[in-house]
Amino acid sequence: MKNGRFSLAEFAAKVRTEGEREPEAGEAGESRGQSDSSEDFERLAGEIRTYLSAPRGMTEEERRQYSETLNRAVLGFPQEREQVLAVIEDRLFRLRAQSLPDYKHPYGSLAEALFAEVVGLHVLELVLANRQGLEEIQVLGDRIYEVRGGTASLSEFRFASVRDVERIQQNLVLYNNDRINPRKRWAEVMLRDGSRVTMTGFGFTSRPTLTIRFYTVRHYGLEALTAPPYRTMSEEMRRMLLAALRGRYNMVFIGPTNSGKTNLMKAMIAELPDDERVVTIEGRFEMMLGRDFPGKNIVEYETSEEDPAHSAAQAFKLALRQSPQRIIHAEIRDDDANIYVRACTRGHAGSMTTVHANRLEDVPEAIADMCMLDGRGMNPERLTKRIAEYVTELGVEMKVWRGRRIVSRIGEIRWDDGEVRVREWAVFDESRDAWFYPNTPSSRAAAWLMKEVAQ
Template identity: 75%
Template sequence: MKSVQDKFSTAEFAARVQSQGMEREAAAPVQEDSGSEDFDRLAGEIRSYLSAPRGMTEEERRQYSETLNRAVLGFSQEREQVLAVIEDRLIRLRIHTLPGWKHPYATLAEALFAEVVGLNVLELVLASRTDLEELQVVGTRIYEVRGGMAAMSHYCFGSIRDVERIQQNLVLYNNDRINPRKRWAEVMLKDGSRVTMTGFGFTSSPTLTIRFYTVSRFRLEALAAAPYFSLSDRMVQLLLASLKARYNLVIIGPTNSGKTNLMKALIAELPDVERIITIEGRYEMMLGRDFPSKNIIEYEAAEDDEAHRSSQAFKLALRQSPQRIIHAEIRDEDANIYVRACTRGHTGSMTTVHANRLEDVPEAITDMCMLDGRSMNPERLTKRIAEYVTELGIEMKLIGGRRIVSRIGEIGWQDGDIHIREWAVFSEVENEWQYSNPPSERAAAWLDQEV
């Protein structure tokens, strides 16, 4: 039988647990928690310091913001610059170490850089950036896009918080925000690289998509040769003749299928003196940079700004003596203006449209034109678009990791319906192009050659 002293006492047990907890707390290095809190405060101070505008002029401030963005996205030269800024700030603050705080980095400046600028586990992915086209983060999962094909990465984030920290760094350095009232943000670099972010409440998990600028100057002959083999030599001659004949071109295809590459290759073949006007929602083609000698005016339209929408850009563009209008992508607001431009003397224009097949393109543009509420006969409008706006269609596909011009054809109207006269079609079975039909008599006269 147990003695009275052996009986269980809740009060005694609680006192013993409290005493043991106090002993563990006394034995633990108090400086460790204090050092961690000090580091968090210091990281916040450095983050605020870096995000403050810097420069005497607006251009200098934009350049500084660009440097921060490129540093976050893993560009080595800009990273060295930002690390030097952090080191200089620590010297001015006379801070060299934080007592009680341990970290795996060589210096405190490197530890702070990793916290306020670094990309966490994405650093490991970026170590192999040679052919990396896009990084896609969904929650903690990471996908790498190379050669137009996405594959799950060997790496992943440890927690959602790590993804959100990177998002906050990117938006902070661009005077933007992601919060419960605005759950998305975009960052665009001068070289065309683009970051798109969404947060909880807008998507089920935080997302981060980094699309690196990988397109450089191409000629059509280059796209027909190794390592691309996007089209054949015969197709090159067809497209060159089409440019000379000033066909209105439309290019379709899924994301990363090579539409921008092809459009830039077509533009590269045009005479430098021709007045070209481009209208984009975001500067992506970078024609002025890649073709400095060409007579190009580049518009960046902002649909949320009434004074600078694409419709306004079109109105101004038509008064600037354009010989060709390059519209990155037809959207609802400007479909009518683009149709009018193509049918009123601005031949040789180019655009892209979201459509599954070339047969769907005229009706897709018609639907966009009808959205402004004007009273128009849809069939007559579709016929007009097919015959004058989308005269030559080019279809792009990703086949076996290759970006392929899978189809070239005249788009026209026949027997009350849209008709495609195919000039070239890629056969996946035979892995080569087949040339089903020569250009029509009308087209052959324009091309001024027997094809």
């Protein structure tokens, strides 16, 4: 402890050595006294937890902001942590309980000890101390993984037991007016800046899990993605995508989680004229377009799979009445596949979406399969042909390679001789760490691009 402040180095040493030393016989009486004071501490922690979780504010907006402050404090945001620590100190002063004489703890004050118990993230504090490049924290049981540059690696830190993980989960859901219990063994917390926490409890998953995905405040245009340190694409590929954007191609993006699909779509939206009407439909706000591009004419929908009144299907129905020039759908799912296909074929050219598929060649059939789940009588081959020709005109495939997010393929998706084919415009060659360009756009695509760009 230095200058009365909490020391991460001391806490790290404590976490690593905790449980290694057994008490000697002469310490039994001291242990009993410590047990009594520990019970007092637990009761005081319960009082502080109840006090913090109570709604605070005269208006709904004030109460929402207070809840947001608590969530951000739990996730390690410094300013909010100072605010909540001050609230705890004030509450202890009013309770005349600034100290528990017999209670031993490794913190600078009782308020800091209570903060660590009621709000803090235990050993995750040590991970959060190095936020540089940290994109995601993944907790699986007592193990911790850190995601940087799109790659997960086992952290040098870990929890002493899964009970510590479960306590953190309860803190997060408590301050978000949610719950994890035997009847509901999962929860999600979403902050206004886009940071997202997903939790599952024992019984739904074999071990408790906690995933914190931090929102990256930075946003880029396509030009920034061609240069170091990103090198997501080449300058020639940037020109290809700009031409497709101006030509109002319907585009689809595929790739594994954290491969950069959302960032690339956002970079392309940044290139659009501010007055162009765009509607986005997301299961969780991740692109944060309204915040980062306040001057753009963008309507953002956040949908809920559990609430039919706010489902993706309902969002599409409303969106189509709001004169969209482009529709950006974060991810096609079973329930809304048909609506997205209809939107792309009925005047909303230039739309973009993502799909779970292994290769660009698989995308039209994957969407067709989802369309047919609603039980309508459809000819699967005709439907796949229609999707290939009008819904997924241009495909962008992404991956993580050596810690770098790259566009590995750009291809024109088409229907040829009864099957889906991809005319590759650009392909990444791992052996040369460079892109090559097998084909130019087809005559049909070239004519369309020239026509649209000329208008």
